[in-house]
Amino acid sequence: MGRLELGVSSRGGRSVASHQFHEGALRVLRPHYLDDSGQVCYVVVNPGGAYLGADLFLIDVEVGDSASLLLTTQSATKVYRTPGSFAEQRMAVRLGEGARLELMPDQLIAYREASYRQRTRVTLRPTSTLVMAEVVTPGWSPDGAAFRYEEVRLRNEVWVEDGESAAQLLALDNLLIRPPLGDVTGLGFMEGCSHVGSLMVVDARVDQALADELHHLTSGFDALAGISLTRNVRGTGGLVLRALSNNTGELNRLLTACANVLRDRWFGQGPLNLRKH
Template identity: 35%
Template sequence: MSITGTLRMKAVCRGDKTVVADTYFDGAFKVARPIYFEESEPTVYSLHVGGGYVGGDRYHTDVVLEQGAKMTLTTQSAAKVYKTPNAPVFQSMNVSLAQGSAFMYVPDPLIAYERARFQQETIIHMEKGATLLYSDSMTPGWSESGRPFRYEWIRSKLKIYEQGVLQAYDHLFLKPDEHGLFSLMQMENYTHAGSLFIVSPQLGQNWQEELGPLLELYDNQARIGFSELKNSGCTIRILANASHVIEEIILKCTNWLRAKLDQKPVLLRKY
């Protein structure tokens, strides 16, 4: 089956500086020239030239960070998934992180419109001593009926392997029915879902005590839970009623981690 959009990039260390050595894109995917907010570390914005995802679309992204490389990957705007009458949209991403590298993935939210079906699978292989920050959020699009949640389903899988051993497997499946997604245990009356995963040697022992008060600030805007992964990494799950709340929380946590890595805070948003 043909691929609608492909993106491949490799970040390598040249002295103190990380450069994006190999970039390849094809079809509906494009990347802009890396931006250096910080002298040594590129931020890459990917974009979808078609304006949105439609039924049957397939996308694949490959990211490799060599030893010591540091890179942030984000998107230029939200990924919009329109109705998929014949086949769902499928998106996959493989990430490979060598020792001492630091990869932060902070995309805009995914907006799923009426009758959209969307599946994504992300596989991350990291060596011990690498740093990963992976974030994600899902949003119901506007529908003619005016009600949210008219998308058909979203399935999102994330597997994180460290030294070849599966350490975290997130499998989120959101399928609204008459009442389903608003109910207890599912979305609990919220409309937006966000996730964040951090694996880093710099996370330290007492990260839960630091993160607790940081997230408490959002108690009246979101329902948030966090816990420790098998490899002592951090997972955060967020339910809220607006994209900007989730974005703000993710950004806050990103900058909290960046401070630990001696990196300057980032402000990625473009609007």
Template identity: 30%
Template sequence: MSLLRQTRIGLLELHFGVRGVKTLLLRDLQKAPLMIVRPFELPCGTLMAFIVNPTGGVMGGDHSEIRVQVDSGARVLILTQSATRVQPSPTGEAATQDISFTVQAGARLEYYPERTIPFAGSCFRQRIRVILEDGAEFGATETLAAGRVQSGERLAFGEYQSRTEIFQAGNRVFLDKQKLKPSGYTRAPGVWGQADYGASGVWVGAREMEEWPKRTGRLTTGHSAGGAVWLRAVAERGPELDADLLWASTAIRQQLFGATPLQVRR
């Protein structure tokens, strides 16, 4: 290993709970480059926190670990302040991220990070593991760009992997594995086609879906054998994807959680 090689290992541990009638951040452990902006309460009573990485992006060999616990009765929304920019990795070593969420019965956790943008020659691997008690609610989305498309780097990254696994009351209710290594198949219909942006999402709640949100040709939804609601979407432009995702997630949240639309202040 070269003595000039530098890697960064970020750690973020957050514990949310209820005191009185308010959701509060009870404990946090932060190790640079990961940190959070001080949480604040939304009009609906949900406590919102931004995860921040002040560096210019993640590089090969970097590792981030995020652990979040949400106690019964708490309502938590976690966002990221900016897109995740995955820098080129000349050695082919991956930047990695491990995320674990634990949500107690009667609590709700939602995780909606900004877009991941893999630069040419980059490699990124992510794992998300969610442990829900019976009666817990959870929602998450993931959006990915085909690269720095405005700079002509469409599908020029080395590799992108993401694995999301959700357990509720000890049973696995959702598993999603994505692995993209740009080549001929990546442009096939049903994977990317001519789209430059893709998204996935998953929600787990106690209520049933009565009306499935659909937008012909760009977005589809369904449910897993375990009852989790999933979403897939693609678009040629980022703003189109974001609008579709907001529209669909708002409808899903309303039905599964009985929740009002989020009023996020940035």
């Protein structure tokens, strides 16, 4: 079990923590800055090392007006056997005017007989920027056979508000992975692949040209990828990229390459280089 709250605000051209709270098996390491942009980077850690049956983890993140946060994890999120009940993570994110969040965690590894649910709700402004990545990979046994996890459910909701009227739903992205009892990588299930990666981008500058460019970029990786555009709400839009592969590293490199295009073009930052200590 664990609970984490993190608030970030902009002060003197730098993003700094305005609120921190942790309880149970979640906390963040000290903040650091990867470049001179003022963006702050926080690393989420789970001292318990894994998610188990009936575990519930609550994460609340708020990025204030004009602030920028890069949030990652210290290591992969591991979900072990969950007899009796699934493990669950619920995350609430709020982004202010001109706020930016890059959520780039390490992969989620689901082991044999694991059942995991993750729900993320993001509320942002039309001037906010969201880049959110996720890679799901199966755990493996000592003899090399794939563990058969039971189920992984990932649900992402993105709502847009303008401060004057009720928030409107921009995107609802549901991913349900339920391996068959037979061959986990057989054709007809994830196109014969064992790993799946997702990237969600929300920004007023998202358009078909960007989607086409990122899709072309994915062709240089050993993965099957597709991109869908969301509708436009209050002048902002989004895209969801989904990629299938048999290699965690390949998916991480693909998603990072796409994120780097946006970092350079929109914010003048160099490639993502997560130095985890």
